Amino acid sequence: MLRIPAEMKRKKYWKETLEAYLYLLPTLAILGMFSFYPVVKSVIISFYDWHLLRKEQYFIGFENYQKLLSDRNFLLAISNTFRYVIGFVPISICLALIIAVLLNNKIRWRGALRLAYFLPWVTSSVAISMVWRWIYNQHYGLLNMALANLAWFVNKVVELVTFGSVAQVWQFSNINWLMEPRWTIINIVIISVWKSIGYYVVIFLAGLQNVPGELYEAAEVDGANSWQSFWKITLPLISPTTFFISIIAIIGAFKMFTEIYVLYTGSPGPLSSGLTIVYYVYRNAFERYRMGYASAAAYILFAIIFVFTLIQMYASKRRVHYDF
Amino acid sequence: MARTGMLAENQMWRYRLSHSLKRFFLYAVLIGGALIMIAPFAWMLSSSLKAPHEISLKYIKWLPESPQWRNYKIAWEAAPFAMYFKNSFFIATVCMLIEVTFSSLAAYAFAKMNFFGKNFLFVLFLGTMMIPGEVMLIPNYMTMVNVGWIDTYYSLIVPWTVSVFSIFLLRQFFMSIPHELFEAAILDGCGKFRYLITVMLPLSKPAVATVMLFKFIGSWNAFLWVLIMTNTPTMRTIPVGLTYFVSDVGAQYNYLMAASTFAMAPILILFLLLQKQFIQGIARTGLKG
Numbered sequence: 001m002l003r004i005p006a007e008m009k010r011k012k013y014w015k016e017t018l019e020a021y022l023y024l025l026p027t028l029a030i031l032g033m034f035s036f037y038p039v040v041k042s043v044i045i046s047f048y049d050w051h052l053l054r055k056e057q058y059f060i061g062f063e064n065y066q067k068l069l070s071d072r073n074f075l076l077a078i079s080n081t082f083r084y085v086i087g088f089v090p091i092s093i094c095l096a097l098i099i100a101v102l103l104n105n106k107i108r109w110r111g112a113l114r115l116a117y118f119l120p121w122v123t124s125s126v127a128i129s130m131v132w133r134w135i136y137n138q139h140y141g142l143l144n145m146a147l148a149n150l151a152w153f154v155n156k157v158v159e160l161v162t163f164g165s166v167a168q169v170w171q172f173s174n175i176n177w178l179m180e181p182r183w184t185i186i187n188i189v190i191i192s193v194w195k196s197i198g199y200y201v202v203i204f205l206a207g208l209q210n211v212p213g214e215l216y217e218a219a220e221v222d223g224a225n226s227w228q229s230f231w232k233i234t235l236p237l238i239s240p241t242t243f244f245i246s247i248i249a250i251i252g253a254f255k256m257f258t259e260i261y262v263l264y265t266g267s268p269g270p271l272s273s274g275l276t277i278v279y280y281v282y283r284n285a286f287e288r289y290r291m292g293y294a295s296a297a298a299y300i301l302f303a304i305i306f307v308f309t310l311i312q313m314y315a316s317k318r319r320v321h322y323d324f
Numbered sequence: 325m326a327r328t329g330m331l332a333e334n335q336m337w338r339y340r341l342s343h344s345l346k347r348f349f350l351y352a353v354l355i356g357g358a359l360i361m362i363a364p365f366a367w368m369l370s371s372s373l374k375a376p377h378e379i380s381l382k383y384i385k386w387l388p389e390s391p392q393w394r395n396y397k398i399a400w401e402a403a404p405f406a407m408y409f410k411n412s413f414f415i416a417t418v419c420m421l422i423e424v425t426f427s428s429l430a431a432y433a434f435a436k437m438n439f440f441g442k443n444f445l446f447v448l449f450l451g452t453m454m455i456p457g458e459v460m461l462i463p464n465y466m467t468m469v470n471v472g473w474i475d476t477y478y479s480l481i482v483p484w485t486v487s488v489f490s491i492f493l494l495r496q497f498f499m500s501i502p503h504e505l506f507e508a509a510i511l512d513g514c515g516k517f518r519y520l521i522t523v524m525l526p527l528s529k530p531a532v533a534t535v536m537l538f539k540f541i542g543s544w545n546a547f548l549w550v551l552i553m554t555n556t557p558t559m560r561t562i563p564v565g566l567t568y569f570v571s572d573v574g575a576q577y578n579y580l581m582a583a584s585t586f587a588m589a590p591i592l593i594l595f596l597l598l599q600k601q602f603i604q605g606i607a608r609t610g611l612k613g
Binding site for chain 1: 382466564
């Protein structure tokens with residue numbers, strides 16, 4: 001081993017530092033301009049009464065935050081967002097896990113099936129929300145017509161089974177999906193579960209591929225059925241994947257905007273039932289130009305996401321098993 | 325087989341029955357689910373080819389009597405879709421090319437060089453991934469107003485030419501290439517930059533392809549930023565143009581579905597051609613979350 005004098009080593013180190021920063025220069029410039037600077041800047045703006053179309057801006061301390069927390073609409077946006085997250089995250093993860101476990105068997109047309117599940121994820125949210133707007137149509141929408149068919153079928157079966165003594169157990173009349181506030185969050189949950197499930201399936205499949213097959217063989221020899229091996233082997237061993245998916249699912253869910261904007265053509269749904277936090281930020285910043293107020297709202301969103309991520313990190317330390 | 329051979333006849337029969345029942349349910353669930361996933365696309369295609377009277381039928385009809393191909397022509401001409409397409413293609417392509425260049429340079433520095441502040445920068449970069457883009461939306465908008473970039477290609481391209489996610493993906497891949505190769509090349513007098521171009525990047529084709537694909541699709545589908553950055557139709561991309569198209573045609577869903585179809589067609593075709601790279605790429609990102 002050649003001994004290099006400390007001084008030369010240091011010189012080499014600084015030369016390499018200079019070189020490395022040349023490679024990093026474009027990235028640092030763009031990130032500095034469009035990530036680091038705005039993060040700091042938006043904190044500052046959030047302490048101002050900042051109106052875009054006005055020359056002077058006034059420092060008002062925490063007033064924006066105080067006003068937000070007593071703003072009915074903002075509280076509604078928070079509650080809507082939470083209801084959406086609580087609906088979307090568990091449903092999409094559970095369904096994706098079920099499909100991934102089923103797809104992980106030795107089956108025919110595996111690639112084609114995976115493709116079918118994945119297809120919605122690559123398509124544009126705008127185009128696809130447009131399609132769903134048509135599907136949710138009260139009179140001619142696919143969903144109501146399919147439900148009507150299903151109701152007819154269920155009624156027929158019940159009638160046959162009970163020899164005609166029970167008729168019409170399911171009285172179906174067309175649901176006005178897009179006009180009734182109680183369906184708004186459910187509509188959005190359906191679209192986004194449908195859209196993102198394939199992405200989670202692909203990640204789960206990668207995780208499942210890492211579970212050694214011998215474990216299942218050993219369990220089978222010991223007399224475990226597939227239900228038991230799912231709970232005792234699969235679930236614990238893919239917990240890092242589940243953890244990763246739950247984090248990206250929650251972060252993504254808190255940022256819901258596009259689907260609502262398109263589904264309700266530029267409004268947050270009937271009676272603001274689809275007003276999410278990002279929608280609230282958008283409306284205040286770009287329709288009303290209240291930049292300070294909107295920045296404060298965006299920071300509250302960031303704080304919520306941050307707290308959730310921390311909770312998950314903490315929970316994962318106790319629940320996620322990294323080693324086989 | 326050896327195991328089942330030792331079972332009594334009726335046990336074997338039961339085993340076979342339960343096995344085929346399981347298979348049946350497996351296929352039923354998977355194929356049923358896949359049909360539900362495909363249904364909206366099929367409905368979109370079917371509606372886009374329907375005549376006006378078929379659009380307002382109160383029962384499900386998948387196949388239009390005579391496919392109305394002219395719906396596509398009418399929808400295409402009802403709004404400046406050719407321009408929207410041109411914009412989308414241009415922006416997505418340029419974004420993708422610049423991003424992959426910048427990201428490989430940065431990833432190379434992180435993967436193969438020792439420099440002052442490396443760990444600090446690494447954590448800082450990671451940190452930006454945790455911050456929702458919506459927080460930066462307002463200051464970035466104001467920057468664009470100040471620079472005068474509203475309604476220009478610059479505002480739609482420049483902020484999106486760096487993705488920390490791509491940098492990490494490429495760095496991860498670069499690190500998996502044996503370091504001895506690097507040392508040998510440097511010892512033989514190969515410059516670091518030349519090594520990146522002639523060895524590193526060609527060896528990292530899958531990762532580079534993933535990064536490029538993600539960027540192209542992300543850029544093509546981007547909505548909120550384009551919505552607030554553009555005021556004039558000449559700058560709009562496909563998704564934003566589509567939302568304006570809705571307010572123009574209203575409830576004529578056959579034209580709307582035709583427009584949705586050609587709006588998503590390029591990405592769907594790209595995806596179908598490159599689905600293997602794509603799915604492998606996603607699997608890779610999930611592995612060491």
